[in-house]
Structures are given as structure tokens and as C-alpha cells.
Amino acid sequence: MALSAHLIAVQAELQGEALVTPTGVDPNFALGQIQGQEPPGESISIAIVACVGPKVLVSVPGGAWDKKASKRKLPASCLEKPLSLAVAGCTIEDRETALDSQQLTVWLGWLKSEFWERISFELSDPPAVDFICRATGEACFPFGAALLEAAKEKFQVNAGPGTFQDEDRISALEHKFQSLQTGLDELLAHHRGESGYVTASDGWFKPRREQVLQSKAKVAATPPGLGGSSPIPGLDPGTVAAALQAGVPMEQLAAMGKVLQGKPSKLEDVPRTAAEAMSSESEGELCGASLTAGHAKQLDDHKGTPADPMTKAVLQLTQIVGKLSKRKEDTLEDTLDAMGGTSGSGSADVSASLGRKHAAARQALIKTFKDNPAQIWKSIENNMSQDFHLCSALPNSSAATFTARGWAEHRSKIQGYVRTVRWVWGIAGVLDSLRDGQTDAARARCCLLLAMAEQESLDHGSFLLAQEFSMEPAAPVSSFQQHVLPEPTEMATTKLLDPRKRQGRRRRRKGERQEIREAGGGSRLGPQACGMAMGACTRPNPEGPLLCSSTPARGDCIPTANYSRGPLRDSGQPADCPLACDKAQPGNFEAVDFLNQSKDFFLHAKLSSGEAAAEHNGAADFVDTKNVPGSNASTIQIQSLWRALPRLILKAGTPFASFFRTMLEQPQTASPTGRTASIWPMGLPYEENKSRGLVDYEESAFRRLLNLQIAFLNHLHLGCPLVAPDHIRQGSCLSAKQWAVVARLRRLGEAWKCLKPISAKDMGRTAAKQERQEEVLAQLYEVARGAAQGLKKYAPQGGGVSVTRPSRESGEVIGKLQKADISGAQSIIASRIKMEGKPTFDPRPFLDDDSRNLYEDPWACNIEPCKAVLHPPRVQVHAVLEEKLALLRLLEASGRLAFRGQNEVVEGFGNGLFSVVKNTEVDRLILDGRPANKLQCPPNKYIMTMGAASTLLGIFLEPSEKLLMGGDDLSNFFYTFAVNEAREARNFLEWKIPVKIAQRFSCFPAYLSTEEFVYACLSSLAMGDSAACEYAQTAHISMGLQCGAFNEEHLLTLHGRVPRSHFMSGIIIDDYITVEKVHMDATHASESGTRRSRMHSVYKQVKLDAHPTKGFADEEVASFWGADVDGRAGLVRGSISRAASLICVTVQVACLGVASVSLLEVLAGGFVSLFAFRRRMMSLLDWIYVVSKEMHRHGVNKSCWTKLLSPFKAHHRGKALLSPEEELPGDEVAFTEHPLWEVCARGLDYQVCWKRQAKAGRHINRGELASFLRAEVLGARAGGDIRVAIGSDSQVTLGAVSKGRSASPILNRCLKQSLPHVLGLGIYSSGGYVRSAFNPADDPTRGVALRIADIVLPVWWTALAQGNTRLFDEFLAACNLHPLQMSGFPSLNQLVMQDESVLDSSIRKSMRSFHLKIKKNLRLKAAAKVGKADAQVSKACETCTGSGPHLTCEAQEMLTSFGREQFISHDSVWPPSQPGFLDLYSGRRGLARFAVSYGAPWVLCIDVKDGPQCDLLSPEVRKKIDHMLALGVFIFVSAAIIGTSFSRAITPAVRSFEHPDGLAGVSWRMREKISVGNSHSRWLASLVRSCINMGIGYLVENPDNSFLWLQKEWTNLPHGAAERFFKVDFCRFNTAWRRRTRFLTNGRLAHVRHLCQSDHRHLVLRGRSKKHGASWAKIGEPYPRGLCALLARSICLDLGIYSSPNSLPCRSNHRRIGEAKNPGPRFKKLQPKDVSALDKVELVSRATMALGSGQFEKFVFWVKQHFGGDALHYIWWVPTLFGAVLAAYGRHWYGLGGALYNYRHLVVYCQREIPNLRGGLDAAWKIISKWEELEPVQHRRPIPLVLLQAMVVVALQWQWHRVAGILLLTFHACCRPGEVLGARRANLVLPEDLGGNYGDPCFLKITKPKPGRRGLGRIQHAKVRDGTVSRFLSSLFGKLDADEALYPGTASSFRTRWRHLLIALGVPPAAKISPGCLRAGGTVELYRQGMPIMDILWALRLKNLETLQHYLQEISTDVTMIDLPCSSRVLIQNMSLLFLHFLSVHGQ
Secondary structure (H helix, E strand, O other): OOOOHHHHHHHHHHHHOOOEEOOEEOOOOOEEEEEOOOOOOOEEEEEEEEEEOOEEEEEEEHHHOOOOHHHOOOOOOOEEEEEEEEEEEEOOOOOOOOEEEEEEEEEEEEEOHHHHHHOEOOOOOOOOEOOEEOOOOOEOEEOHHHHHHHHHHHHOOOOOOOOOOOHHHHHHHHHHHHHHHHHHHHHHHHHOOOOOOOOHHHOOOOOHHHHHHHHHHHHOOOOOOOOOOOOOOOOOHHHHHHHHHHOOOHHHHHHHHHHHHOOOOOOOOOOOOHHHHHHHHHHHHHHHHHHHHHHHHHHHHOOOOOOOHHHHHHHHHHHHHHHHOOOOOOOHHHHHHHHHOOOOOOOHHHHHHHHHHHHHHHHHHHHHHHHOHHHHHHHHHHHHHHHHHHHOOOOOOOOOOOOHHHHHHHOOOOOOOHHHHHHHHHHHHHHHHHHOOOHHHHHHHHHHHHHHHHHHHHOOOOOOOHHHHHOOOOOOHHHHHOOOOOOOOOOOOOOOOOHHHHHHHHHHHHHHHHHHHHHHOOOOOOOOOOOOOOOOOOOOOOOOOOOOEEOOOOOOOOOOOOOOOOOOOOOOOOOOOOEEEOOOOOHHHHHHHHHHHHHHHOEEOOOOOOOOOOOOOOOOOOOOOOOOOOOOOOEEOHHHHHHHHHHHHHOOOOHHHHHHHHHOOOOOOOOOOOOOOOOOOOOOOOOHHHHOOOOOHHHHHHHHHHHHHHHHHHHHHOOOOOOOOHHHOOOOOOOHHHHHHHHHHHHHOHHHHOOOOEOHHHHOHHHHHHHHHHHHHHHHHHHHHHHHHHHHHHOOOOOOOOOOOOOOOOEEOOOOOOOOOOOOEEOOOHHHEOOOOOOOEOOHHHOOHHHHHHHHOOOOOOOOHHHHOOOOOOOOEOOOHHHHHHHHHHHHHOOOEEEEOHHHOOOOOOEEEEEEEOOOOOEEEEEEOHHHHOOOOOOOOOHHHEOOHHHHHHOOOOOOEEEEEEEEEEOOOHHHEOOOHHHHHHOEEEEEEEHHHHOOOOOOOHHHOOOOEEEEEEOOOOEOEOOHHHHHHHHHHHHHHHHOOOOHHHEOOOOOOOOOOOEEEEEEOOEEEEEEEEEOOOOOOHHHHHHHHHHHHHHHHOOOOEOOOOOEEEEOEEEEOOEEEEOOOOEEEEOHHHHHHHHHHHHHHHHHOEEEHHHHHHHHHHHHHHHOOOHHHHHHHOOOOOOOHHHHHOOOOOOOOOOOOOHHHHHHHHOOOOOOHHHOOOOOOOOOOOHHHHHHHHHOOOOOOOOOOOOOOOOHHHHHHHHHHHHHHHHOOOOOOEEEEEEEOOHHHHHHHHHOOOOOHHHHHHHHHHHHHHHHHOEEEEEEEOOHHHOHHHHHHHOOOOOOOOOOOOHHHHHHHOOOOHHHHHHHHHOOOOOOOOOOOOOHHHHHOOOHHHHOOOOOOOHHHHHHHHHHHHOOOHHHHHHHHHHHHHHHHHHHHOOOOOOOHHHHHHHHOOOHHHEEEOOOOOOOOOOEEEEEOOOOOHHHHHHHHOOOOEEEEEOHHHOHHHOOOOHHHHHHHHHHHHOOOEEEEEEOOOOHHHOOOOOOOOOOOOOOOOOOOOOHHHHHHHHHHHHHHHHHHHHHHHHHHHOOEEEEEEEOOOHHHHOHHHHOOHHHHHHOEEEEEHHHHOOOOOOEEEEEEOOOOOOEEEOOOOOOOOOOOOOEEOOOOEEHHHHOOOOOHHHHHHHHHHHHHHHOOOOOOOOOOOOOOOOOOOOOOOOOOOOOOOOOOOOHHHHHOOOOOHHHHHHHHHHHHHHHHHHHHHHOHHHHHHHOOOHHHHHHHHHHHHHHHHHOOOOHHHHHHHHHHHHHHOHHHOOOOHHHHHHHHHHHHHOOOOOOOOOOHHHHHHHHHHHHHOOOHHHHHHHHHHHHOOOOHHHHHOOEHHHEEOHHHHOOOOOOOEEEEEOOOOOHHHOOOOOEEEEEOOHHHHHHHHHHHOOOOOOOEOOOOOHHHHHHHHHHHHHHOOOOHHHOOOOOHHHHHHHHHHHHOOOOHHHHHHHOOOOOHHHHHHHHHHHOOOOOHHHOOHHHHHHHHHHHHOHHHHHHHHOO
16 A cells, blocks of 8 residues: 555654654653544544554554444544553653553554544643553553564564664674575585586486485386386386387387386375375485485595585585484484374384384383483473463563463463362472572472371361461462363373373373273173163271172163262261272273263363363362362263263163164064054164254254163063064054154153253252262272273173173172262352341241240250260361351351350350352352251141142143243342341351450450350351251241232142142242143233232332342243243153253263262262152162042052062952051051042942953062053053043052052062053053952952942032032041141141131041041942842843843843953843843954944853853853853854863874873873863853754854864764864965864854965964064964954844944945045145245355355445445345446456456346346346456366376376376266265276176266256266276276275375376476366367267266357367477377276286
8 A cells, every 4th residue: 555745744753753663662652642533522542553664553542442333432443453452551750660550451453544644742631531550540651562562463563673683693694694695506506517516417416305216216116017127217028018019119218218207206196194104204214314324425435526625514514414314212302203203093013113112212201210300301391481481472461580380370271279289389389499599498398298298188188277387378279260271173281291202191091091992802881881770889898988899680770879968078087989880891991991082972061261171170179269169060962962872872781782782683584664563662763874964963863862762661661671572673664653652752852852052050059069970970980990900901801791680789899989079068168158138037927836936945945965965966167267257257247147155055066067059150058057956856847838849740731721830039038037146046156266356346245355265156047957947938838828829728738739729839948939720822820920929028028039030920931949840831840951960970970880879879869859750760760779630639649568468468368368457567557548539439330441360370469560550551542641540459559659669679670661651651640549348340350240339429529520629628628638638737827827726736537537437428238239239130120021032030130140341232231131142262252242243132251361250160150151041041152162182283192083082191280181171172062062952053163173073072963063164264364374263053154165275375373472472372363353254244144133334335425436536646645844944955055155245245345435335225226226336346346357257156146135136237247248258268178088098107107096097087987077086986886886797888976966956967977988998997996995985185186196297298387287178178089989969968967958069169179289399299199009008907
């Protein structure tokens, strides 16, 4: 930029007043003033720093400029590149001395020339904006040296001469450089032969590079087939012969030999890796050294050279260099160089060599440390000094002297760990003393450090006393806390050590980890994978903390233990921290290294600018820390965990890992895609290989989570097998019901998908917990690593991790940890304690009498100290002295401090203080009142009024309802309580404070001045007082009751029932919550708002403050009470942020395989709190411990005995001989019926849904629990998300279900197997107890008929069914069973200050007396039941007078004895009045159901599985059936006799043709079966004989080859009945098995055969089915549906009662009879799609968008510059005007010499972004057309075929085979170079890949063609037609792997080799032949060969024929060779003659 003469003069004036003047630096530079913006034009101070060229650098005050233009006081655009800095200040008197206490903020920048004249140095008034000191706020001068340093560093400003440069020194340097230049000129002249000195022609003086090339050329390997000696260097005899045969002259062969010998030395066929490159360079150095020695010898032998002094000097220097180049392997530097010279990984030999180098380097370092330690400390101090002085040029600091402490404080990366900082500070002090020569001081410091270390250990880690030994101020911990760790792109290693030494140490550590992996064997993970159980050691060593090994009995679940808080870290006793790991599993050794490398998959620590992310240090001191607790907790990226979890599980050795692995495998049998009939088990819903690339990162991670959930639920449902069944393996399809389960799981887990990264700030108090857990994990890692190193030699060799279940439940001790406490207790930091306001709240008006008395006089009902405890707990105030005093000052300022003397307190029963983390900014103060709590007994009357998040699970929401929630949190509720003097004395702290210190406080009483020491007392209520929660909860509840914010019926309490009202409220100490049911469309909860405002008014009256940021109202989604509630979706879950932290830590523990007992307790407690919201999931923790809405409100909510009964009691219970009281142990209270459940059981009629015969030996409790779980599934058949009320008479079952787990492994296994249905179907069950005498479900199990109702429903039941609950509540209150009476707290009437007579709570009566009362009110006479039954029978008899046959009363009575559940009928009349069917051995009742559907009146189904009343072996049952047959009850009899002994498949045979009734000599068990079968056969045959005699139809079934048909009783049937058979094969009814069956019948089906047509294969019914869990013979027993329909229809037709299910023979609802209503393909149902997906599609590439937007920015700048900024606001509205402006810019751009394509992109960008401009840009497009005429498109020159062939010959001779292949493929396939360079072997389709002949055309698949979506397709291909080229490509690329690149290098490396090939052939750069010319050359070659234009169009993959025509017309006649030199053309022609020869040789 040129300045005018005027501006030059102005700049000269400014330079005279500048800091940097032409003569040097002027520290007394002047300050000027510049006018600000108009108006008001304030004067602003300004300093001229320097004038550099046409620019002026100025400095202005910090208040004059801002990043936002609106806040700037200077003109908005006056400064360029402004930069804000903090610089030192100085006084006006002494401008050359900087003041450390004064710093000011300034802006540095280039002042634009138009503002230079505004500066004035004639100061009359002080400026309005001046330079201000930040500390004092007063005006000061900026320090000149600081401004200068900033200008030099940030703006490259140089100081003037004479100040920073020494002219004499510069002159000397110039003279020396001139001498060097003269010498170099003489050497170059000698080299060119311009004097009598030695020249290059003499043959000895050659460049080192040339000699290296020659030496390498001598030893280069000859290509295959080209061996032998040759008369021409560079060409083998075969090549020479082929060339001579082709007619190449001999002189040309010599030239060709030189060309082929000139291969570049460092260029191989493909780019080398880093390791290869370094190795090659090392070889080159060795070669160079030998050449140097050879030069020296040649120099010595050369005698003909003149004795010139310079020559002699050169010769001597060369000899010296040759000597110096010799290796000295025994030096440290050479060893380190050899060690650091190679990186990366190579072959095994290279790795071994590197290992030897690093071992030698380590030995050299050790030797140097012993022999020459000075070399080490000098190196480290030198590095430390260099690093320290990097900060000396900062603008706000002056030069400083290097010290070790200065480096540690200001330059090191040491983090602010207090203990580390202390020792670093001491060690640095020792080093500084040694550097200063103060040896005695250094020794003294060392001795003091040892004394401090010992004292700290004696004080159990406390540094309070040890600090006094240091004899100097404490270390500046705050400075170290400001250190920032290196960025991810920086090396995370110290700068003090030599990089080569660091690399050696890293290599050693890597080798150690490799050894651990080799010793560990197979799996990287031990058996403790995610979901792995770890047992806790039950016997800790009394001597100290222990380590225990976990060998759990199951590997698929996580155990739990009660959460217990460990002791404080500085309490004086080390915490017991047992560790658990499985040393028996080899995988644990590698798990140590795996956790260190891969934990970032699920925990990512984010570093914000200016913050230090400290590593976890297990030994970090707990005392006197300034670190923010929890700030170092890792950020949780849960999606990363979900993605990594499948891989982690698959590498584990658990049963679930084996099961999951088989689910991912292909099925072993065919056809796995069939849908399963049941819901569970099911296949995985998502296959990742099908959705890869189609879903985003979050969805992909979420799908992996869902797959894991489905797999684990399958695992539980199947009983935890090791192998998954085939039908759920990969490729299986899901049914609609299964997809509904997946959708439900997706809805429940949607919050995990949307979960954002959780930082420490987001976690709140959980952050501190996670931080402590990660610290313990860091210690565990070190322990495990040490154990792995020590045990690696004992590790078993080979073998994987066992998947069998370990037999031991507890862990094994392997070691111990020191101080690995993970409790929440923290040392007090006063600045983190917040105490707002003063304690002014008086709770006494809101307390009951007992609580009020105890609050006023805490010692009134106290326990005598001598009787309380012998030794009260030891407590203390956990803080250093400074923090203690700061805390007292804080308490005094807030009115919470008092002092008491020794005689005013109970000594020994004082209180301690500590803090717990509330969030990253605030701690909560806790009173450790354990000793004082021993002396009081709080009433705890209303503590049970506290709410609980689990209570919310009982809320019912209708489909049209939702929840709106609100709430408040009282700030510091405990510390706002006002207390009296007695309670102050009770709250005294166990800290004897000297009076001299206490007197400094204003609240210190004068009467205590004579005491030696006093006690500080807390003058408020405090957390830690055992009665504090009772006071706070009672007072808060009372306030709400008195103001009308709620009443008793609205409260959500801990053990109470959910209120029926729409409004609900609950209180937990200081949290007040309102919940209201509203309509789904409502946005405001009116009642909640009114009641909440009442509570606010009470707060205001009693001077309580609700937290301003924690209150909320009318929220659909809220988090409170540790739960996340979604009122719209109706979901309640545990806090998801806490759950995420818990899961991440659990995964780390599982991966590591090592844990401490305290850590396991914390994890177990976390899972228990989460599973409390879905109690059935408690069953997963088996290795640690186990009508209407009213039915749920009054269901069982407490657990009892959950273990199995003893065998004796189980037998008695099975026989109904065990009373409910005897069912439980003596200390357990038995259940009694709730009246609601008793009325429900006795007053309603039921029907049997299902029953199953119990297996022999099955425990009764297991069967009762299985029936309860089956009832849950049956209740959810109608749909998911349902509440099911289930009554049971098993107390064990109800206890296990309500608790969610069982102490019995058998019952707990059943609970776990039910989880898939409970979670997948959304089942929420409530159990109610009904004793067996009243339980209707007990009847079918006893073999009796199902009972009918035996009581009349009470009035309150009818009212309750209509929605009126008043009568029911009155009834419950009279029985002392009202929910408020059962809630666990007395009446709240005392808290609303009613009459005293009301305050007396009623005495509860026992449940046993209640039961007697209920029985008295509800029990009826047994005669009522008999009378009702008789009345029904009489009514039925009255109907017998109608038409048709009717049953007698006797027959009806006999039918009713079987129970209604045994009948199938459509008629609701009971008992039946007409004859019906009898179906014996009915099985699944398929035939009976079809018979009823075809006209049968009813069917009596009798099967032994229905109970003892249906046992056909019973003589009574047989006699009853015979009698009913004689009475005419049945008109048809069917039977399918069961007799396993009749089968011919029994091996060995038990019957024969000669002995069909059984063989002799069989076992007694088989003899018993034969006897049973014969009994059935004889009785059934007699029954059939009776049917024949009475003319009753019959049907008897058995297999066709059954021995039943050979029995005498069947062959002797009368009237030839034994020959009337119906034979059928089941396969005719679409079964996979044939199972030929014979039916003996007297109906129309007799003599009919319906057999297999032999057109398919059959499944043999032999063995057992794993899928069905039964034998195949049992599976094939039921009749197919088609067969059942055929039999039933034939029977009904024979009896004349057939009625078709369809009334019309033909039905059609359209006019296309016999055709489809809508012919054609099925209409595709519209599926909703995500509209936002359309917006994400990019039609234009990002590169194109960036190019267009960049040009548009330039255009906008040009418009503003020429037309002003306002013009942009107008030209948009007129398209033609915009087009004219755009055309003007085109002329401007053309004039600047810009490119046409840039302007074209600009026009297209404007047209695309502003659609209304389309049609108005004609002027711009005309500019483009004119530009194209002036600068027509120039196509790339086509490369001739001969040039390509010559280049291939040279490349093959140079061993560049891949380069040659790329050249041929690109040319002959007419491809773009990038398409070939980016291709892989899988994209190249060779003839052998298609099974073709060698030499057939090959194809290249192009996945990303250049035209993209505008071309012929998104995937295209190119074809190579030349057979020779195809054969060469097959030999070259055929052996590559599918994923291997055809050219494993970059485009740049290929261009480098291209350039060298052209240089070798003499092609000048002016020819402009680039790799892009290959496509043009191939196109021209196809055209010249005569290929049709359309074929060329297809070969080039072009879309427009016109484009190809223009292209061929322009380039076909472009003669490239004519521009080449003659010698180059001849060389190329001759080289091309060798093309076929080289291809044939190298293509072998």
C-alpha cells in the first residue's frame, strides 16, 4: 500500500513520539489523545508503539475497545487485528521500572491511516478514557518494555538499531560469512575445472549422492528372468537381444541403458512406511561413511594435485570427517541415537533388533548414572532452563532468573495435588540450594523432608504438624492448580528428559504390557464382564485391609450389599478396602492393560479452556486441599459404552457371553427365519451389518443396547444356558407381538438414546462419588498390574477362559489397599460452605408435644452418660486450623456460633464436623453427633410421613390423563432453626479452643475469660442430630396442614397407599412436591398452584426461603426424590445421570476383574436403589441377598419368609394340612386376608383359565410361584402395560413377589425367568393373600369341582364398583385398616392444633381379631350353598318338560360333580339339560372344540391332567361314566387311549404279535406300565361294546401299528366292529411328520383311507426337541386342526346335528366373483417418515458450496466498497439490477486476472441460494459466454500409446510394478487417475474372478464416479479390452487381498514417480503431460482403432453424445510427440519396442 506525501509526513511525526523510534527505544515515549466516535467524541489515551512500513502500531486502553462493535468507544473500524493483553504498569516519575503490583489491560493493533490525523499530543485536559490499573483503578502508564515485548511477539516488530543489536558484532559476523563465501566460490571453481586444481574428469571427486547411487546400482537385485552379464550396463542380455531383434541400434541401446540405470535412489514402487524410511536412512549413513573413508584414501593417493593451501585444508578436513564418522557403540549418545532412530512396527526381526537397542540404551543410562551422574543432571537442568526462559518474553513479565522452584511453579505441568506439590516444592528447594553452592542448606532440607515424611505417617496422613518442620512458608498450591495439561495433539511427556530416553522408557513399558498379555493367555477380559457377580469377602483379616478374589457362582448378574459409609480419610484409622480379582483366570493379566487403553470407550474427560483435567491420584492428600471435589470426575459418554459393551461381553468368560456369542452365529439347522410361536425367546431385532451407514451414531449405539437387552432376557427366560437355540440365532424373523415388545423396550429406554454427555457439573453430588470411585479404580489398576507381573510366570499356557460356573461364592484375598475410602465425607473448606441469613425459624408451634419438649430441653429425657456407652465414638472437626477458624468466622457472621465452658457441656459426648459434596461449587456441613445422639431417644412419631419415589409407582393414569408436577426446596432448612441455650450446649464441638483465640470473636462471652479453653457450639439445628429429621419433617408437614396446602388424604408417604384424589402432595424434609392429574391437553394445574401459593405464604410468615432456582411448577417432566418422572408418558425411573455413572464404574470393575469390598458395597447399593422402581429386577442380585385399582391399593406391600418349606412342611401343605401360621418360622408374622381380597375370593364366580398336572418331586412353593407368574402372563394377553391383581394362598410366593427376589435359589431363578415377560409386556402385578380355605383356585388342584360364590356381596362393594368409596372407607376405618391407619404414623390431628380429646390415637387391634370379626360378618351357613345348588338343579329339572331328549336330575347331578371347567359348550345354561358328547383322554381338547362349533350341545372332557376327579384308572370314575352312559347322558363317545407300552418304538420290545398283552421278563417298572395299559384297554373296550349295543356313536384312536389293535378285547368286538377303521397320515394336514393313525369308528369315515401322497420327506418322531423341551413323540400327539375339523364334521353329520359355521355357501362383497376385489399388487401402506431427513440431503458437495460461498463473500465486499453497504439491501429485490451488478463484478474479476470457473461458481451460487434471481442473471451469463470465447476450454493433451509403453518399460525396469499397473489400467480403461488410485482389489474384477479365461477383459468397479448423481449411475465400471494388458494385471494384482489398495500410496507420491519417468525419457515440463492425459490418450486410441462413437460413449461413461463429439473433434488431432525433442522421440520409440518383452517377462 503506497502512502501519499501528506500521510508520510504525518507518519514521520507519529514515529517521533513512538516507543520505537528510528534511533532506538524511547522508554519516555509520549501519550497522545484520539477522539472517539461521533457523538460524543470522548478523548481517549493512545500510545504509538512503532511505525512499520506504511503501518502504525498503537496501544489504547482496555475500556476503549471491545469485541462487540456496539461497546467500542473508538470508531468501530479504526483498528486492524486488535489484540487484548495484560501488561505491566509504571509511574510517570520512573518510566523505566515496572511495578509488580500494577497491571493494566491494553489493546494493540494497527491504526488505519485515515485516523492518523486525529491523534494529538497537545494535552490540555485529561482524557476521558485513560490507561487504568486493574488493582487500584487509578491511571498509570504502560511499561514500555512490556509493550515492546508484546509487539515483538504478536506483531513481529523489531527494535531500532543500537538497542538490541551490536554493530561491531554484526560487522564481525558479516566478515566471517564473506570469508566462507570466498572459500566456497574457489571450491566450486576447482570443481568446474576452471583452474589447475583437481577436476571432476579425474574420476575421484564425485558427489556423495552419485557414489551412493552407483554403489546401490551394483548390488541391486536383477528382475526375474533378466539375469546374466550384459555388454550394455543397465540392460540384461535378454533385453538386449529383444531390442536388437526389434531393430534398435546399438548406440540407442547404450542411451537406453543409461536411462534405465538412472532410477531415483529413494523412490520405490510404493511409498515406504516410517520404519522402512528410517531403516533406509540408517543404511545410507553407513554407506556414506564408507564413501567418506574412500575419498580420504583417494585424496592421499592423488599426487598430481598442486599444493594449494585451500586444497590441503579441504583434504585434511575430509580426513577428519572420515574419522569422526566412525561409530562409537559404547557411548551414551550413540546408544540413544540408535534407540530413537526407528519407530513404528515392522517384522519380527526388526522388533527383536529394537528390543536389543532399547535394552542397550537402558544399560547405558544406568552406567552413566553410576559413573558420570553429572551428565544426567546437566542435561535435565539445561532442559529445565530452556523451558523456563520460554516465558521471559511475555508482555506482562520482566526477565527472571532461572530456579527449580520457579520452573516448577510457572512452567511445569505438575497438577495441584496437595501432597505432590509439597514434595516437589521441597525437592526443588534442595536443587536450588545445590545450584547456589549451599551444600549445607541442601542437606538440611533433605533431613527435614525425611522428618516431615515420618511425622505425616505417624499422624495417619495428616500434614498439620509436619508442615511446621519445613521452616518456610507453605507451597503455593494455587499456582499449581492453574497448570493445564497438554492438548491431545501434544506429547504428554516431560520436557526435562531427553526425548530418546523417554522413548526408551515407553518402549520398556510397552514390552512389559506385551509380556503380561503373553502370560495372560487368551481372553483380554476375565470372567467378570458387564453383569458379572463379585462376592465380598466375609472374613476380613483383622490386621488390616485385605484383597479378595471373586469366584462367583454365576456370571450373569451383579450382587449387592447394604450401602455402608466408610470412615473418614483422615480419621486416624485406615479404611478396610478388600479387593476382589480372579487370579485363576488368565484373562485378568491382560485386563489390566485393556482397562488402561480402552476405558475412553465409555468415559471421556473433556477439558475446557483454562481448566486442568487432573489424573486420578489414589494417594492425593485429603487434608488442606483446594481442589473442587468432583471436578475431576470423567465425563460420561454413554453411547460409547453401548457401542463397546457387546465387544466387552463377548471377550468375557461368562455363561451369558457364550450364549450371546451363539446368538450372533449362523444357525446349525436350516430355515431359521421362521417366527417363533411364543414371545420369548426371540431373535435379535437389529442386524448391524444391514443398518451400517443408514443410522446415526446415537441410534446405532441404542440398537446395540436393545440387542443386549433382548439377548439377556432370552438368557434368563431359557434358564441361563450356554448355547442359544437355532431359531433365535442370526437371521431369525420377529413376529408382530415380538416387535411390540421391542417397541416397548425402545420407549422405556428412549432416555438413554437421547442422553447427552454428562459432565461433572451435570452430575451434582454424584460427581464426587464417581471421582472417589475412579481413584479407587486407579489404585486397583496398580495392584492388579503388580499382581499380573508377579504371577505371569505361573499363568497357564494356552486355553481360553472357562465358561463353567465357579463353585465358590465369596472372593479370595489377594492383597490390601491403603486409604481407599470412598465414603462421602470430606474435610471442611470454609469457602465452600454457604450459610445464608440467620437462624430465625421457630419450629415449636408446629411440633407435637413430645417433639416440642425434647426440642426445648434436649437433656430432659436423656440417658445418663454412664449408662449410655462405655466408650463413645471418637469425633473431631475435620479441617486444618486455618479452615477451622474461617468456619467459625462464617458461623459468627451468620449468627450460628456460641461458646461454652467446660462445666456447661457433657465432656466426652461432643460433636464433630465434616462436609459432604453438594455440587461442584458448594459443600454441605454435617454434624458428627454420634456421641451426643447416644444420650437422647427421639420420638420418631411422624418420620414415616416422608414421601418416597417408589410410592409414585402406584399412581393410576387414564389414557386421557397426565401428571403436572411442581415443588420447592427450602434453602439450608436445618440451619435456619433457632435454638435455645440448652440445645447450643448440646451442639458443642469436640475442639478445645484456647481462650486467646476465642476472644477474637465478638460472640465470645466475657464470663469465660478466666477459662483455659472453651468449646465452640453450633447455634442452630444441624444435619447429624438424630432428631433433626423428626423436627424438620414434623414442622414442614404441620405447616402444610395448617395452611391448607394439603390434608391427610393427599399425602404420598413412605408406607401409605396412593391417594385416590387427583391432587397429591408429599414432603421429604425440605422438599415439597405437588402432583396433580389433569387432562392431556391441560397446561396448568389449578389446584396445585393454589395450594403451593398457600405454602409460600407460610414460608414467608415463618421467615423461610425457598431456593430460587430449584422451584418448578406445571412440569410434565421433573426430577425429584432421586427419580425422573415423565407425567405424559407415565414413567417413573431412577435418576438417569446417577445410573449412567453407576453403570460406567461397574463396567470398569468388570473389565478390571479386581474390586474392593467397599466399592462393591457402593455399587450394590446403587443397583438396589435403581431396582426399587422395578422390584422384580431384585432377583438379578441373588448373590448378595432376596376388581379395580383398590385391589392394588390394598395388595401385599411387605415381604415375609421367602425360602422354601422343609420337605415335611411341603408335604403337609400339598395335602392341605399345614396352617398358615406354621408356614413361616416362629419370628415371622403370618399374612391375614384383607377384607377386600376375602370378599373378592368368596363373593365372585370364577372359571378355570388353565391348570397343569404337577410333576413328581416338584416342590409346592415352586409350583405356587410358577402359577402366580403364569397368571401375570395370562393377565397381559389382551395387551401390554397392564396392572394385574392376583390372589394367592402362598405366603412364600407373595413374599418373594413383593420383595422382588427370594433367598431360595430355585424361587429366585423362577423370578429371573419371568423378567422377560414382566419387562417386555409391561406387567405390573399386585398380590393379595387369600387363605386356602377361601381360595377358589385351590379346588382344581384338589380334584373337586370349582366352587361358586358362598357370600353375598356387601353394600360397600356395589358402591365401590360404581366409584363411591365412602362406604368402603368407613368399613376399613371401623376395622382399623384404613390406609391412613396403616401408614406407620399416628394421626396428624395433633399437628393441626385441634381439641385435646382428638389427639388420643385409637388403639390398633390385632389382625387376628379383625379376621374373627370379618368371619362373623361375612360367613354364611353351609346350607346356603347347598340350597343354592339345589335351586339351580330344580330349575334345570323344570326345563326337562320341553321337546327332545332331556336329562334326569340324577344325570345332571352326576355331570355337575365333574365341575364346569371340564365342559366345552356355547350354552350358558348350567347344568346341561340335553345329552352331549364324551371325550376321554381329551388332551388339548381340539376335537371337542370343533365338535361344539359344528353343532354338539356340549362335550365333557376327561383327562388325568385335569385332576384326580378325572383319573380314568379310578374305579369310582369308571363306574360313574358307565352309569351315565346307561342313563343316556352321551350320544357320542370318543377316546384316544394313552398307553406308552403299546408302542412298537419301545426298545427292547415289551409286547409282540404272539404276546400282545406283554412279554415276560421285563422290568418291574415296565410291567407296571403294561398293567396300566391293559387296564385302560379292557375298560375302554367294554365301553365301546356298550355303545355298540346301545347304538351310540364312538371313535377310538391309536397309532396304526399299535399293539392295542391286537388285544383280544378289541378283536372280539361284535358285528365286525374291529374291521371298521379310518386310517390317516398327519402329514396330509400340513405337519412335518407322518404319524399314521387308525380310528375305530362306526360312522361314515369307516373304511376310508387318507394317506400320504409320498411327495415330501417326513420328520422322524424320535428323540427330544431342544426347542420345545419335550420328546418328539409327545409333540406329535395332538391332532392337526384340519383333522379335528374333519372328524368333528363327520360325527355331527352322522348324528344329524351338523350346523355349518358359515350361513352362506358363497359370500362376495364385490362384483368380481372368484377374483380379487382389487387386482394387482398389494397397496403399500403409507408409513410415516421423518421429514427432517429431506433437509439433511446435500444436493451439492461441501467443496462446491465452500467455493461458491467464498466467491460470494468477495463479491459482497466488492459491492460494499464500490456502492456502499446500503446497496446490498436494495439490489436483492430487483433481479435484473442484481444481474447487472453481478456482470459488472465479472468484468472486474476478469480484469484482475481471475479464473473463469470461480466466476461461474459465483453465478451458480447466487442462482441456487436466491431462487427469485433465476431469469434475471442474463447479463452475468453473457459475461461467461464472452469469457469462454476469449479463453476457450483447453482439454488435456492425449498421451500417445508409444509414450505410455515407454513409461511402462522404464517403470518395470526400475521395479515399479504397481506404477506400471496403474498406468496401464488408467490408459486402457479410460479412467480418471483418482478413480484408479483410490480403488482396492475388491473393485478390480479379473477374468479369474468370473471363472473366465486368462487374458479375457477385466473390469474396474468405480464406487464414486465424478459426475455423481448427474451421471449414468452412482456405481459405474470401466473395461480393459487388451488381452496382454489384462494378463499382466492379473499377474500383478491377482494375489492381493480384497481390502488391499491397488496403489498403497497417495496421489502426490504417484505424481512424483510420474515426473521421474518423464525426466528419464527426456520429456520437458513444457509439454504439460500430466496423469490426467491418460484418459484422453486412451480415448483417442479407441477412436483411432475404429471403435464406434456409441461404444466410446459407453466406455467413457458419458451421458451426452454431443459432449463426446466435441471432445473427439478437439483432441483427436492433437499431436503430442511433435513438441518433444528429437532425442526424446527416438528414445521413446525405441523403448516402446521393448513393451511386449517387458510385459511377458514381468507378467510371469
